[in-house]
Every structure is written in C-alpha cells, then in structure tokens.
Amino acid sequence: MHRCWGLLFAAVNLSAIGLFAIAPAMGWWLPKNIASYGADVDHLFYIILVATGFFFVITQGTLVYCMLRFNAKDGVKAKHIHGNTKLEIIWTAIPAIILLYIGFAQTPTWAKMKYIEIDTWFPISYKGTNIESDLHVTVLGRQWEWRMRYPQGHIPADPQAWADLGNLHDLHMVNELHVWKNAQVKIHLKTQDVIHSFFMPNLRLKQDALPGKVMPMVFSPIEANVRYNPITRILEELNPNSTWEIACAELCGGNHYRMRGKLFVHESKQDYELWFADALKNQRLHESTRLTPVVASSTGVNP
Amino acid sequence: MIVSENTTTNLPISNGKLAMWLFLATEVMFFTGLLATCMLLKESAPIPGAGIPYWPNQKTVHVEPWLGAVNTVILICSSLAVLLSINALKAQKVSSSLFFLGTSLILGTVFLGVKAFEYKGKFAHGIIPGKIGECLPGMSVQREKLLQQNGLAYVRKVQAQLRIICVGITNDNLKDQSDIIKNAYGLYLLTLDGKDSQNDYMRPLSPAQLGEKVNLLLVEYPQLHLPPAIPNGNLWASCYFALTGVHAIHVLFGLAFMLGIFVKGLFGNMQSMEGTLEVTGLYWHFVDLVWLVLYPIIYFL
Amino acid sequence: MNHDSNHTTETKSGFLTTYLFSQDHKMIGIQFLFSGLIFFGIGGLLALLIRLQLAWPDGNLPYIGKWFPQSWGGKMSPEFYTMLFTMHASIMIFFVIIPWLTGTFGNFLIPLMIGARDMAFPKLNMFSYWVMWPAFIIILASFFVDGGAASSGWTSYPTLSNVGAEAGLEKIPAKPGEPATSASYTVFKDDSFNSPSSPGAGMGQIFWLVSLIFVGIGSMMGSVNYITTILNMRAPGMDLMRMPLTVWSLFITAILQALALPVLTVALMLQLLDKLIATSFFLPPGGLSFGNWHTTPGGGQPLLWQHLFWFYSHPAVYIMILPAMGVVSDIISTFARKPMFGYKPMVFSMAAIASLGFIVWGHHMFQSGMDPRLGTGFMLATILIAVPSAIKTFNWLATLWGASILYTTAMLNALAFVSMFVIGGLSGIFMAATPVDVYFHDTYFIVAHIHYVLFMSSIFGIFAGITFWFPKMFGRLMNEPLGKVHFALTFIFGNLTFFPMHILGIGGHPRRYYDPTIYQYLENLQPLNQFMTISAMLLGLTQLLFVINIFYSLWFGEKAGKNPWNSNTLEWDAPSPPPHGNFEQIPVVQRGPYEYAIDGPIDHLTQSSPKVEGVKHHE
Numbered sequence A: 001m002h003r004c005w006g007l008l009f010a011a012v013n014l015s016a017i018g019l020f021a022i023a024p025a026m027g028w029w030l031p032k033n034i035a036s037y038g039a040d041v042d043h044l045f046y047i048i049l050v051a052t053g054f055f056f057v058i059t060q061g062t063l064v065y066c067m068l069r070f071n072a073k074d075g076v077k078a079k080h081i082h083g084n085t086k087l088e089i090i091w092t093a094i095p096a097i098i099l100l101y102i103g104f105a106q107t108p109t110w111a112k113m114k115y116i117e118i119d120t121w122f123p124i125s126y127k128g129t130n131i132e133s134d135l136h137v138t139v140l141g142r143q144w145e146w147r148m149r150y151p152q153g154h155i156p157a158d159p160q161a162w163a164d165l166g167n168l169h170d171l172h173m174v175n176e177l178h179v180w181k182n183a184q185v186k187i188h189l190k191t192q193d194v195i196h197s198f199f200m201p202n203l204r205l206k207q208d209a210l211p212g213k214v215m216p217m218v219f220s221p222i223e224a225n226v227r228y229n230p231i232t233r234i235l236e237e238l239n240p241n242s243t244w245e246i247a248c249a250e251l252c253g254g255n256h257y258r259m260r261g262k263l264f265v266h267e268s269k270q271d272y273e274l275w276f277a278d279a280l281k282n283q284r285l286h287e288s289t290r291l292t293p294v295v296a297s298s299t300g301v302n303p
Numbered sequence B: 001m002i003v004s005e006n007t008t009t010n011l012p013i014s015n016g017k018l019a020m021w022l023f024l025a026t027e028v029m030f031f032t033g034l035l036a037t038c039m040l041l042k043e044s045a046p047i048p049g050a051g052i053p054y055w056p057n058q059k060t061v062h063v064e065p066w067l068g069a070v071n072t073v074i075l076i077c078s079s080l081a082v083l084l085s086i087n088a089l090k091a092q093k094v095s096s097s098l099f100f101l102g103t104s105l106i107l108g109t110v111f112l113g114v115k116a117f118e119y120k121g122k123f124a125h126g127i128i129p130g131k132i133g134e135c136l137p138g139m140s141v142q143r144e145k146l147l148q149q150n151g152l153a154y155v156r157k158v159q160a161q162l163r164i165i166c167v168g169i170t171n172d173n174l175k176d177q178s179d180i181i182k183n184a185y186g187l188y189l190l191t192l193d194g195k196d197s198q199n200d201y202m203r204p205l206s207p208a209q210l211g212e213k214v215n216l217l218l219v220e221y222p223q224l225h226l227p228p229a230i231p232n233g234n235l236w237a238s239c240y241f242a243l244t245g246v247h248a249i250h251v252l253f254g255l256a257f258m259l260g261i262f263v264k265g266l267f268g269n270m271q272s273m274e275g276t277l278e279v280t281g282l283y284w285h286f287v288d289l290v291w292l293v294l295y296p297i298i299y300f301l
Numbered sequence C: 001m002n003h004d005s006n007h008t009t010e011t012k013s014g015f016l017t018t019y020l021f022s023q024d025h026k027m028i029g030i031q032f033l034f035s036g037l038i039f040f041g042i043g044g045l046l047a048l049l050i051r052l053q054l055a056w057p058d059g060n061l062p063y064i065g066k067w068f069p070q071s072w073g074g075k076m077s078p079e080f081y082t083m084l085f086t087m088h089a090s091i092m093i094f095f096v097i098i099p100w101l102t103g104t105f106g107n108f109l110i111p112l113m114i115g116a117r118d119m120a121f122p123k124l125n126m127f128s129y130w131v132m133w134p135a136f137i138i139i140l141a142s143f144f145v146d147g148g149a150a151s152s153g154w155t156s157y158p159t160l161s162n163v164g165a166e167a168g169l170e171k172i173p174a175k176p177g178e179p180a181t182s183a184s185y186t187v188f189k190d191d192s193f194n195s196p197s198s199p200g201a202g203m204g205q206i207f208w209l210v211s212l213i214f215v216g217i218g219s220m221m222g223s224v225n226y227i228t229t230i231l232n233m234r235a236p237g238m239d240l241m242r243m244p245l246t247v248w249s250l251f252i253t254a255i256l257q258a259l260a261l262p263v264l265t266v267a268l269m270l271q272l273l274d275k276l277i278a279t280s281f282f283l284p285p286g287g288l289s290f291g292n293w294h295t296t297p298g299g300g301q302p303l304l305w306q307h308l309f310w311f312y313s314h315p316a317v318y319i320m321i322l323p324a325m326g327v328v329s330d331i332i333s334t335f336a337r338k339p340m341f342g343y344k345p346m347v348f349s350m351a352a353i354a355s356l357g358f359i360v361w362g363h364h365m366f367q368s369g370m371d372p373r374l375g376t377g378f379m380l381a382t383i384l385i386a387v388p389s390a391i392k393t394f395n396w397l398a399t400l401w402g403a404s405i406l407y408t409t410a411m412l413n414a415l416a417f418v419s420m421f422v423i424g425g426l427s428g429i430f431m432a433a434t435p436v437d438v439y440f441h442d443t444y445f446i447v448a449h450i451h452y453v454l455f456m457s458s459i460f461g462i463f464a465g466i467t468f469w470f471p472k473m474f475g476r477l478m479n480e481p482l483g484k485v486h487f488a489l490t491f492i493f494g495n496l497t498f499f500p501m502h503i504l505g506i507g508g509h510p511r512r513y514y515d516p517t518i519y520q521y522l523e524n525l526q527p528l529n530q531f532m533t534i535s536a537m538l539l540g541l542t543q544l545l546f547v548i549n550i551f552y553s554l555w556f557g558e559k560a561g562k563n564p565w566n567s568n569t570l571e572w573d574a575p576s577p578p579p580h581g582n583f584e585q586i587p588v589v590q591r592g593p594y595e596y597a598i599d600g601p602i603d604h605l606t607q608s609s610p611k612v613e614g615v616k617h618h619e
C-alpha cells in the first residue's frame, strides 16, 4: 500500500516527461522560426529545457526514491541528523553556477533582439546601435485591429517624424504586414487607445504598444511565404502551410482575441515593390471615388 | 541552556510602541511610493513649446509658499506641544498635560483650516485635475481639437471672457480703441472660425495655440485676467491634491486620536492614557515629518 | 460546531461574541478558513466557466447557455469572458490564497506556536477580519453593477482599466456643407462611470479597486499584529532560532506584506482617483481615442502603474508561497519522523527569497516598453531567486532521505507541494530569461506557471495545513480515507489540467483568449484544450470531497487527543481545541521544534518537555 504513493508520484512525473516527448511529434511545439535571431532564441530555450530537465529528473527522482524506500517500518527509526554544511554549500553552489551561466548566456541574444550593443564584458551595460533599416512601417493598434502604414520608397527621410505624422502618399492597410525576405525591417509601434502587444510567433517577437509612445521593433525574416502575381493581382502562397499570423498578446478588451493579423514575407524586394505599387494604385482609386481615405486590403489569400 | 519562566528574548519595548513603529514603516513605504510617483511624473512630463517651463511655477497655480511656511511652523509647534504633553503626563502634571494636548489639537485644526483655505483658492481658479487648459506638444491641430474636452472647455472660457471684454466692439470701431482692447479683440476673432485674406476657410485656434497666445498676451497685459494655459497643469493638480489630500487625511486621523484622549482626560482618566498618548505622539511626529518633506516639494519644486 | 467547552473561562460569551465578533485569534483564523472556502468555490466555478468557453468556443453551451442573455445568443460574450478570468484570479489571490495562508494559518498558529495566550492586539485582529467584509460584499456586488465586474485582468493595466467616460467627447455631426466648428462637439458628461475601453472598466473596476483597498487595510493590520506578536509575545525560551519554520515563514511574509502592500495601496488609490476625479496619473500626454470617444490629455504614464503594481505583486507571489513552505516543512519533518534538515539554511533562504523578491518586479515587464537594459538586471536577479529555492527543495529532500515516512493525508499533500513547486519554479526560469520570455510572455506557459505555483503548490500546502491542524482547530480528526481519495484525485486531475498548458504555451497560445480557434497556428492545440477542460471539471468535482470531509469531520470526525500526530511544537501542548487563553500554563521552551528520531527510549521530544536524562539530542 505504501508503495502506491511513490508510484503515483512517479507515474505523474513520467507522464509529464512523456507529454514533452510526444509533443513535437504531435505538432504541439514551437511554430516555424523565420527570424534571423530566432535560432538563437530557440537554442536558449533548449539550453534551459536541458538544465531544468536535469534538475526536474534529479529532484523528482530523489523524491520518488525516498517515498518508495523510506516508509515507516516498525521499530526502525530515522536518523537524527540536523544538517550538513558541506552538502548545503554544494547544493547552493552548483545551481548558482548553472543559473549564472543560464543568465549570462541570454545577454547576447537579448542585445541582438533589442538592437543594443553590449558595452563591456559586463552585460548590463549596453550602448545603442543604429542599424540601417531597409523598410519602415508604422503599426497602430486600436480596438481591435492593427493599422499598418507603409512609406513610399520604404525609408522616409525622417523616420521619427514620419512615424508621428505620416505622409500624404503612405499606403494604409489593416492587419496585413508586408515585408520582403532578408529585409531589415523597422516597425514603429503605436496605439491610439489601450495597451496592445504585437506578437509574431514565427518571428519569436513580441512588443507592447504603449499609449503615448512609439516603440521600435526590429527584425529580419529569413524565409518568404508569398509571391505577388502582377497579372492576376493575387498573392500566391509559396507552399501550402505557410500562413504566418500576428496576434495581440496584451489584454485590450473583449475582442482582444480577434486582433489577428497576417505576415507576408515577399520573395524579394522587387516582388514587394510590384505589390506595393498596385496596392497604392488601388488605394488612390478608392480615395478618388469615395472621398474619404480608405484602408486598402490586398486581394488574395484568406481576406 | 537552562530555561526558566523568566528567560525571554522578547524586545524591551511595549507592544503598542512596537506596533506603531511597524505601522510607521508601512506609512513610510506608502509615502515613498506616492512621492516617487509624483517626482517621476514630474521628471518625465512632456516638454511644451520653446521657452515655456515644463512644470507650473507657484505663480501660475496660485501656491503661496508663505502659507505653506505658516502651516509648517504650526505643525512643528503642534508636534512640540504633544511632546510637552507627554512629558507633563510623565511628571504627573495632568492639567498641564491636558493644556498642551489641547494646544496641539487647536494647532492641528488650524493647519487643516489653512489647507482648506488653500484648496478653496484652487477651486476658485479652476485648478482642479482634469479641468485645466493645457498646451502640450505631440498633437496635430485637428487631433488636439478633436480630442480635448478640457481644451475646448478652456477655449470657451477664454472666449466668454474676451467677449465680455470686447462688448460692442466691431471691426469698424476697432481703430478707436486702446491697444489692449485691440489685442483682445484680435484674439477673440481667432477663437472663432472665419475667413482669411484669400477668403478661404480658417479654422479657429486650437486650445494649445490659443493657450500660447493667451500666455503671451498676459505677459504684456496682466490686467486682462484671462485664464493662463498651464502646461502639465492637470498633472500638477493631480499630484498636488493626491499628496496634500492624503496628508490631510492623516492629520485628521491624528486629531481624532488626540481628541479621544483629550476627552477621556477631561473626565479624569488622563493618567491611564500615558501609553496611548505616547504612541499617538509618535504618529503625530511622523505626520509632521511627512509634511516637512512635502512642503519643499510642493511649494518650491 | 460545538465550542462551548472552549470557552469555559469566558463566562458571558454569547453566540455573537463567540462566532462573529470574536477577538480570539483561533476563532478569527477559523472565520478566515470558512470565508476562504466559500470564495474558493466561487473562484473555482468561474474557472470552470473559463474552461467551458475554451474547450467549445463557438458552441452554444448546453443548459448553461440559458443563463446568458438572449442578446449574446445563448453563449457567453467575449466581454463576459474577460470578466471571468479577471474575477477568477482576483478572488483566488486576494480572497482565497492570501486569507487562507496569512489569515487562517497566521491567526490560528502564531500565538499557539510561540506559546502566547493570544495576539498582541486581539481587537485589531478582529478588525482585520472585519474590514474583509466590506471587501467581500463589494467584490460580490461588482458582478451586478452596470457593465459587469472588472474585466481588465487581475493586473488591471491602464489605459484599459482607468479611462472613464467622464472625459468623453461626443461628436454632433455637422450639417451637410457646413464646416466643422468647435460647436460641433459637445462635452459628453456621463454620471454612470461608464468606460469607453470596456464595459467592466466602469463601475466594476471602481468596485474592484475599492474592494482591494479594504483587503489591503486588513492585511496591513494583520501583518503589524503578527510581527509584534512574534517579536514580543514569545514564551520563555522561545528564541527566534527555536521557532518552527511555519512561524518563521509567517513572520517573513508579514514583513513582506508590511513593506510591499502600501505601494499597491498607492497604485489602487491613484487609479481610483483617475477614474473618479479625472486626475491623469496613468493617462498619457497625447490623449486617447476610442472610436468617437476621446479622452483628456494627461501628462501621466501608463507604464507607471505596472511598476507600482508589480512592485507589490511580485513580493505578493512570495506572500502566497512562503507560508505554504513553512507549513510544509513542519509537516514533512513530523511525518518523516526526522529533524528538519538544515534549519538555519531554511530560515536564511526564506529571508533571501523575500529580499530578492523586492528587486525582480521588472520580469513581468520585459515586453512592456521598459528600457531593455533594465531587463538584463531584472533577469539576473530573478534567476538568482532559484538559488534559495533550490536550497529549500534540497533540504526537504534531505529531510526525507533516511526518514521513516508516515503517509498521512497531510504528508501526502505536503510531498505533492514539493514535487509541484519544483515544476512551477522551473517553468519560472524560462520566463526569467529575457529572450525566451519575449516568446513566452502572455502565453499559456505563464498560465501553467501560475497554476503550478499557486494551485499545485500553495493550495496543496493549504490542504496539508488544514488537514494537519484540523484536530487542533475543532478537536476532531479529518477523515483519512476520504482525504486520501481527495488528494489522489486532485493530484492526478490537477496535473492533467495544468501540465498541458506548458505545451500550449510552447505552441504560442496567448492567454486571455476567448476563442483561440480563429488562429490557424493554434488549431491543432484545440484537442488539448478540450482535454484540459474535462480534467478541470473532474478536478472541480473532486474539491467537493474536501468540503464534504471538512463538514463531515466537524461533527463526526474521530475525536483527537492533545497531540494526535506526535508532533513537537507548542500548539500540541494545548488541549484540542484550545480554550480561550490557549494554555493552562504558559509552556517553557527547552529546545528547537524538530527533535524527532532521538537515540534512546523516546521517539521525540516536544519543545516544552523537560530534559530527559540519558537521552542524547540536539539542544
């Protein structure tokens, strides 16, 4: 009877490990990575998975072993021990070293994602870097959609001012983010009402939009999922399962779950430009007929 | 170690005092949090157009440092009175203890009276959170006009005042008026929508633009008594009322405690109140101390 | 409950003074126990509604559908869903876990365990329970106010939570051909405190804020009382380093609470002012627009709320685990029949967790727009908290090593605490790592973490504690077989409910989603959601066993003697249940609390028993 409890604990812990083991095969795992730094992030995830997995096995294993082995038997007393300094030092030091390693291993990737540079050997000290972006986009969150604005020529003269005010000939879209493969993209993230969070799982990227602030977000996709067909004016998917979605990750009211956007990575800059020209033309057309500026939506894949 | 009934490692101070010290520790965290918030908001407040200070100075928000100074002195005296009251009680001088306690009560009440007087002034000048005309950067003209309830309320206020100043003035009789009226009328026109020289539609000034003009006009003609635009005024008022309000509530509680002791003392129970009085005194000194920190921050920064 | 025997010393005690306006620390602890139980039921039912929605997001719910207004189409609305998890978390945290851990255990155990007759301030103690009542009433009433209960998450981030329609502006359409003028806009004044951001952010949010302010006042009074009692009311010989770990944990928790809570009170107060008198602490300079609604520009900072909130709420998560750790330590040592391994390291590690807890709040804000450089500092501090946690874990395990374990219900729950806390703690490491947290933030990985540390750890600790001290509270033992069934099922269904959430999180499933199925990349995670819902229902049903066990044992439980578990600490010297004043004679403490497995004829030495000749043991 006493053994049952140890076995119950063992069973539960083994099923936990089991779930992690089968999850990737079931497709319950990290979505496809398309970010230049994404492999680093995934790598760090696995480092932590291994370290925590190790301690998981050790601690749960010891617990189950004790439960199976040291149940009360008549007449057998436990040992009267109050502690052991050497042991205490060991099990303080080993986790501490591993944890420090885990901690310091994060900093280069964090710097890469946030576009800051590590200043000295000590990773808390950073200096800002100025990267050359190939494409600027402003994303404005509102209840409950993302409004994207693209400049003509991709790079506005004064990005900051442009992010604030915009230009007459900007292209407006709702919920559709278009970039091209290997472009250095800079997003100026804003919101007009509450906090939203721009989450692109495939890019391993997430950033809150803060009312009253313009948040920078920088990334570079290393894979494409669409090609623009200028004749049919349709975005063609490159392969069947490459819909990349954008979600809102910060509670922003009832329809928080519905702020769903899509990420289109064009094959090349040329391809993007073909699409851009058509989309802008389309928008002008609408503007002239409808008087009010309309937000265009590109035709094609799952409108 | 051999332990007997008398071995104790408990602290050598009374429960009441210990608890009051602990309570004051929570109060320190409370006021630190509040003050830090206000200082941080001040430091990160948006900076309006060139030449305009980003934080209201005492003049524009009608804060009188001397009133605050008077209040500071009052509160210090009150604190001192409690101290004397405690000492008197310790020396078994009940009546003088009561006298000092009464003095402290009266001083505390006067403090609140002065505070009420100051608040009244704020209300009279419309310096109330959310009701102050601001001219802050970062808004396009349309957006600001569209967005600012208060801004518009401010525009209306200025408009109404200017209309009274300029009764009976038209474009025709404008020439004969004094400079001050000319300027006021010019500003009045700008608050309406009109036509420009090419006869195109011209939108009225936005609150921010108007605020800037009003402030400029006031430099030259303070006698116009227009409500100045106060950049970051709403934020200032928010902090001011939060800080002083919370402190006033603390004063109120202190007075209530002291009144309780005083009344009991009047009925001849003063001797038994020594511990309570001491603890209340501790609290009262703390309230005084908080004011000593708040005073320079509110009145001079 | 028949307690007449408890109050032999108190001659004129009527029903009201005994059960309602009691100043006796034991009765106050019991009051917290039962009010916590009621709220646990309410919070749990809200959780089950959450689960229902997640499993069948588009389906009209059978039976339950009828309760929803016709206008919602027989199902819950998205706004209602946001209200559900907001109130679920707020109730579970502020009305269940904290009252149970600090209210029940703190009140009931501190005087008994340190050998005092009562708290330092019995009347203050009574008030600290009674200010909970306005909080209870207000939070329950908030379900029925205009717009529904608070719905901005238990974190209540502005600007979702704090904009009031008070500052709204309504547009009157200009006549055709006429340009818009300032007269085209009228100030919209709405006295009902509606909010343009979400329905629950109006009156419901105000109720939420006020209710939490009351909880805060109660906790503050409680913690001042606890600290004073522990510092000043210990029995002779009860050195600080002889206190049971439960008392140590409650002591450290009280300090945490005393220092962190005021900051939450500031935050709550400022948000309340934002809503009521249009201050602009948490409103950004530029103003906001919600469709046709526009707010006043302020000069404030939405991010400031997050700093203030987490400055409290991160220490608060340790408030919600440390007492459970203490309780579990005592129970493990008792039923392992072995001294606690490393008493001093256990005390110091708790102190370390508590003090490090004050400098890590930023780990909730890595993506919030905070300076990324701060992120690194917060990350390192956060990761370091795992070191004292590791010390605790390994000391528990070392206590079990070579032990002589008795599998009572209380022990099983305590062992589950250790096992589950490791899982919950380890998932914290993923989130502490900044680059990895960019991905995991606000996904179900966090939800998994929350429930492993709060449900699977704290609640197991509470179950353990209640079972362990039930005989002391009521003089009767809880039913063991029923308790074991309850434990086993909770352990199994709890894991089945919450473990798959890790996988959901790895798949990128965002939290607080009413309907995840509209996302293509989440589609194949839906079966897991359904599986978890079924497990959660069973988990909920299982909790009824616990309730039944409590009420059954109150009247029919086996009568317990003074010391049914052969435990060492002072509360077992008092009769079960202890009378008013606790001890016939204040005990004199001779040694530490963990003298089990002593060489010689005796098995264990209680803290107050006199020295026995010829028995070697640790003084």
Ligand code: HEA
Pocket (backbone or CB within 6 Å): A051, A052, A055, A059, A095, A098, A099, C155, C317, C318, C320, C321, C363, C364, C382, C383, C385, C386, C389, C390, C393, C421, C422, C423, C424, C425, C426, C428, C429, C431, C432, C433, C437, C440, C441, C442, C446, C449, C450, C453, C454, C458
């Ligand atoms: C009782 C409650 C409790 C406890 C104890 C903890 C403990 C910890 N928490 Fe948790 N946390 C919450 C409750 C709690 N948390 C809640 C409610 C939230 C969500 C709030 C919200 O957004 O709604 C949250 C969110 C949260 C976040 C924010 C995530 C995000 O929103 O993006 C982070 C990030 O760092 C974090 C980290 C940690 C860490 C590192 C610990 C550590 O203290 C854990 C330490 C313990 C161990 C690590 C296990 C034992 C150690 C060993 C076996 C040694 C060996 C281990 C290694 C070497 C790795 N927690």
Ligand code: HEA
Pocket (backbone or CB within 6 Å): C037, C038, C040, C041, C042, C043, C044, C045, C047, C048, C050, C051, C085, C086, C088, C089, C092, C093, C097, C153, C154, C155, C447, C450, C451, C454, C455, C459, C497, C511, C512, C513, C514, C536, C539, C540, C541, C543, C544, C547
């Ligand atoms: C102590 C804290 C605690 C506890 C115990 C629980 C318990 C549970 N929680 Fe909770 N949860 C949180 C704290 C807690 N949770 C927090 C902090 C959040 C984040 C909220 C946010 O995002 O803002 C959250 C969010 C959260 C979510 C995510 C919602 C979302 O992001 O969309 C989910 C979803 O499954 C969930 C489920 C559950 C379930 C199934 C239980 C079950 O374990 C509940 C089981 C219990 C019962 C079913 C009750 C038992 C019945 C009785 C005892 C009988 C009645 C009694 C009497 C009549 C006297 N919780």
Ligand code: CUA
Pocket (backbone or CB within 6 Å): A141, A144, A195, A196, A197, A248, A249, A250, A251, A252, A253, A256, A257, A259
């Ligand atoms: Cu936008 Cu959530």
Ligand SMILES: [Cu+2]
Pocket (backbone or CB within 6 Å): C313, C314, C317, C360, C361, C363, C364
């Ligand atoms: Cu935290």
